[in-house]
Amino acid sequence: MKLNRQEAIRKLVSMHGPGSPMENSFKGLPLAVPSFGAEEVEEAIEALLTGWITMGTRVAKFEQLWAAAVGVDHAIAVNSGSSALLVMLNALVEIDVLRRGQTVLVPAVGWSTSLFAVAQAGLKPVLIDVDSETLCIEGAYEEPVLAIHLLGCPSGVDAPLIIEDACGAHGAKIGNKTVGGLGICGAFSFFFSHHLSTGEGGMITTNDSALADSCRSLRAHGWIRERNDRTMWAEKHAEIDPRFLFVSSGYNLRMTDIAGAFGIHQVPRLPLFLERRRENHEEWCRTIQELNLPLKVFPEPNGRSHAAFAFPMLLDETSPISRQTLCDALEKRGIQTRPISGSHLARQPAFSKVPGASVRGATPVADRVHSHGFFVGQSHGFGPEQGALLLEALTDIFRT
Numbered sequence: 001m002k003l004n005r006q007e008a009i010r011k012l013v014s015m016h017g018p019g020s021p022m023e024n025s026f027k028g029l030p031l032a033v034p035s036f037g038a039e040e041v042e043e044a045i046e047a048l049l050t051g052w053i054t055m056g057t058r059v060a061k062f063e064q065l066w067a068a069a070v071g072v073d074h075a076i077a078v079n080s081g082s083s084a085l086l087v088m089l090n091a092l093v094e095i096d097v098l099r100r101g102q103t104v105l106v107p108a109v110g111w112s113t114s115l116f117a118v119a120q121a122g123l124k125p126v127l128i129d130v131d132s133e134t135l136c137i138e139g140a141y142e143e144p145v146l147a148i149h150l151l152g153c154p155s156g157v158d159a160p161l162i163i164e165d166a167c168g169a170h171g172a173k174i175g176n177k178t179v180g181g182l183g184i185c186g187a188f189s190f191f192f193s194h195h196l197s198t199g200e201g202g203m204i205t206t207n208d209s210a211l212a213d214s215c216r217s218l219r220a221h222g223w224i225r226e227r228n229d230r231t232m233w234a235e236k237h238a239e240i241d242p243r244f245l246f247v248s249s250g251y252n253l254r255m256t257d258i259a260g261a262f263g264i265h266q267v268p269r270l271p272l273f274l275e276r277r278r279e280n281h282e283e284w285c286r287t288i289q290e291l292n293l294p295l296k297v298f299p300e301p302n303g304r305s306h307a308a309f310a311f312p313m314l315l316d317e318t319s320p321i322s323r324q325t326l327c328d329a330l331e332k333r334g335i336q337t338r339p340i341s342g343s344h345l346a347r348q349p350a351f352s353k354v355p356g357a358s359v360r361g362a363t364p365v366a367d368r369v370h371s372h373g374f375f376v377g378q379s380h381g382f383g384p385e386q387g388a389l390l391l392e393a394l395t396d397i398f399r400t
């Protein structure tokens with residue numbers, strides 16, 4: 001029997017491709033497991049076969065789906081979460097919401113490129129300490145804040161301008177508002193280890209049309225092609241070919257349609273992924289707290305919906321064993337560990353190379369995270385077995 005192209009792809013993928021991401025087969029407790037199944041692979045092959053593999057219709061569809069999932073008017077796809085941060089911060093300067101040299105408060109515990117992007121946009125990053133219960137910036141401030149929703153926990157910050165780094169917080173909420181729609185704009189990452197993945201990938205979300213258009217130009221060479229207001233620009237500069245009319249000092253950070261193909265099948269998976277992650281997070285917090293170990297865990301704050309990107313822990317200063325000893329023992333049992341993001345960003349050698357960066361006030365929480373914090377993986381693919389593995393390992397290690 002002769003199969004048509006789509007049937008042939010389906011057959012090939014069903015024979016050799018991945019199964020459901022909810023049924024991952026893996027050993028121990030890895031830091032990340034794949035989030036995709038056969039649908040993503042089939043669609044990516046379809047994208048390849050069309051011959052159009054740069055940004056195209058699949059990226060546009062992914063953008064629409066993501067804007068709807070976050071509850072905003074605009075989503076602009078890029079090639080990583082770091083690119084999303086870089087583009088949106090530059091766009092905020094381009095449209096005069098922020099001015100070059102202006103201070104932006106940044107959590108002292110965060111990711112390297114979140115901090116770097118602030119300086120790369122000509123702004124002055126000022127690190128401040130994070131809250132001991134959420135590891136995010138909490139409370140009211142009078143200056144613009146880059147709020148990192150660290151490891152899936154939404155940051156409860158109030159400021160005249162909130163710029164969100166939701167790279168690791170897909171679907172997290174405060175009340176019924178989804179992160180990425182809490183402030184003027186938000187950045188998401190679709191790197192392999194994140195809730196949803198396109199391999200590498202990112203997205204900017206916003207309700208601000210001028211900001212969205214600026215992001216569209218900055219993402220692709222500075223040209224007008226994907227801007228909603230492109231006709232206005234073309235008419236204003238009628239002497240220049242509108243296909244090559246450059247209005248921003250841009251980059252090229254586009255997402256490919258192969259990544260877009262993954263994205264459109266990833267978005268519908270998020271509610272189920274989140275349900276599993278949140279259940280695991282709650283159960284792990286509860287059971288570890290019951291053990292009375294010298295370990296702090298971070299339960300979901302009231303009124304917020306945690307996206308449970310990973311499972312952070314903080315060793316008490318009174319612990320009879322060091323973080324290194326604990327992590328080595330966990331690794332021996334197949335439980336992978338790593339530091340909490342970039343830990344205290346001012347303690348990284350790169351900090352001295354970030355133009356205009358400084359630290360405001362004491363940072364006791366970030367200091368503790370730097371010296372005593374670590375995380376283990378959390379995933380849609382985990383169930384009671386992974387929780388039991390972690391619990392048994394911790395009980396054993398502290399008993400011996």
Ligand SMILES: Cc1ncc(COP(=O)(O)O)c(C=O)c1O
Pocket residue numbers: 080081082083110111113114148150165167168188189190191201202341
């Ligand atoms: C909070 C945060 N911001 C930004 C990024 C950068 O995202 P990407 O790896 O897609 O560039 C990450 C990466 O994990 C992150 O955790």
